[in-house]
Amino acid sequence: MSSVALIHLHRVEQKAAAKALSTVLAEWKFKYTHSDPIPPDGPGVMLSHLDKGVGYLCYLLGPRQGNWTTLIQPFADREDTPFLADVANRLSQQLQTHSLALLLHDGDVLFYNLDYRGTPRDGYCSNPQHLADHRLDDKDVLNQRHQPKAFTPLLPRNVTIEQLQKMLHAGWWQAFDAKQLDEAGELLKEEDMIDEEERLTALGNLLQLNGNAGYPLAHWKTTKLIDWKRYQALYYSARGRTLTVV
Numbered sequence: 001m002s003s004v005a006l007i008h009l010h011r012v013e014q015k016a017a018a019k020a021l022s023t024v025l026a027e028w029k030f031k032y033t034h035s036d037p038i039p040p041d042g043p044g045v046m047l048s049h050l051d052k053g054v055g056y057l058c059y060l061l062g063p064r065q066g067n068w069t070t071l072i073q074p075f076a077d078r079e080d081t082p083f084l085a086d087v088a089n090r091l092s093q094q095l096q097t098h099s100l101a102l103l104l105h106d107g108d109v110l111f112y113n114l115d116y117r118g119t120p121r122d123g124y125c126s127n128p129q130h131l132a133d134h135r136l137d138d139k140d141v142l143n144q145r146h147q148p149k150a151f152t153p154l155l156p157r158n159v160t161i162e163q164l165q166k167m168l169h170a171g172w173w174q175a176f177d178a179k180q181l182d183e184a185g186e187l188l189k190e191e192d193m194i195d196e197e198e199r200l201t202a203l204g205n206l207l208q209l210n211g212n213a214g215y216p217l218a219h220w221k222t223t224k225l226i227d228w229k230r231y232q233a234l235y236y237s238a239r240g241r242t243l244t245v246v
Contacts, residue, residue, distance in 0.1 A: 003105055004200070004218055005073035007088045008209045010098035010154060012069045017095070018061055018234060021071070024090040028082045030057055030236040038228040044221070046233065047074050057081060057236040060220075066211030067154075072220055080238065085113040093118030098154060100209070102200065104218065105131075110196045110203075114150055121150035126196060127172040129185035136185055141176060156208045167202055170194050 009017055022032040036046065043060060060072035071091075073084055088101035092115040103111040110126040124146040129136055148164050155161070171194035175181055180188050187193055197218050204215030216225035 003076070003103065003107075004197075004220070005084045005104075006102045006217055007071040007073070007084065007091065008068045008100045008102070009071065009091060009095060010100075011067055012064065012095050012097055014061060014063050014069055014232070017069050017071065017091075018232070020091055020094040021059060021061070021087075021234065022236075024087060024094055025057065025082070025236050027090065028238075030238050033235045033237050035235065036233045038231045038233055040228055041224075042221070042226070042228055043074065043231075043233060056238070059234050059236075061232045061234055063230045065213055066208050068207075068209045068211070070210065070217060072217070088113060089115045089118060089120070092116060100207075102203075104196055104200050107197055110200055112203075116150075122147050124148075124168060126168075126194065126199065129172065129181070132185070135183065145173075151207070154207065156206075159206060164206060167199065167206060170199075 012020075018035075025032075038060065039046065047058060058074060060074055062070040062072070073087075075081065077083070084103055085101045088099040092099035096117050098121075099115045101111075101113040101115075105111065108127075109130045110124070112122075112124045113120065114122040123144070125144055128141055128144045146168055148168060149161055151164055152161060155164070169177075171192060172181075172187060175187050175189075175192055180192075182188050200218040201215050204210060204217060209215060210217060214225065216223040220226060
């Protein structure tokens with residue numbers, strides 16, 4: 001399964017987000033070159049060249065939907081590109097707002113970083129053991145425990161912190177607290193595993209990260225439910241290179 005990398009910006013308009021992104025990426029020596037409209041059937045073919053040339057970036061920027069504006073990172077992590085969480089943090093500082101970076105790693109683990117005006121407020125990993133090469137001790141695990149109370153000012157009406165906590169806690173964290181992990185730190189019961197794409201979709205719906213339009217962004221590469229004509233593909237090049245789209 002592929003990875004999904006998203007940034008959501010709170011109460012920021014599309015134009016302001018585009019300007020801030022150019023300012024932030026300049027810190028990594030990337031310069032804005034141009035923007036392109038996205039075909040109605042999605043950006044698939046137009047992005048196929050991005051991993052062929054080091055020094056090029058593209059982000060897909062959506063319109064504000066409700067309280068949030070979405071930024072999609074369509075390229076895989078490379079040594080020459082900034083980390084998603086770092087870009088989100090700098091955008092929160094530049095725009096003086098909340099940013100929420102969401103990363104679905106190979107469909108297996110969900111991460112988020114919540115920042116406010118450049119200050120980290122909360123972080124989450126749905127299974128801290130998954131990427132570890134040894135059984136984590138309890139202290140290491142507890143250092144990674146999420147504190148979702150930071151979402152309080154961001155919750156839609158009639159949504160509670162308890163609902164959010166329950167959604168995040170399901171699966172590995174619930175088994176950890178109940179001491180129901182095996183010797184390798186993994187779930188004893190396969191039926192307790194959570195589909196992380198489904199969790200990402202549920203989280204997006206709960207927080208209304210795409211307004212009232214549902215949350216198809218966990219499947220942005222394949223879904224037909226995104227109104228791509230309202231998105232922009234923003235291109236950047238490093239060290240003065242000119243990006244040629246093929």
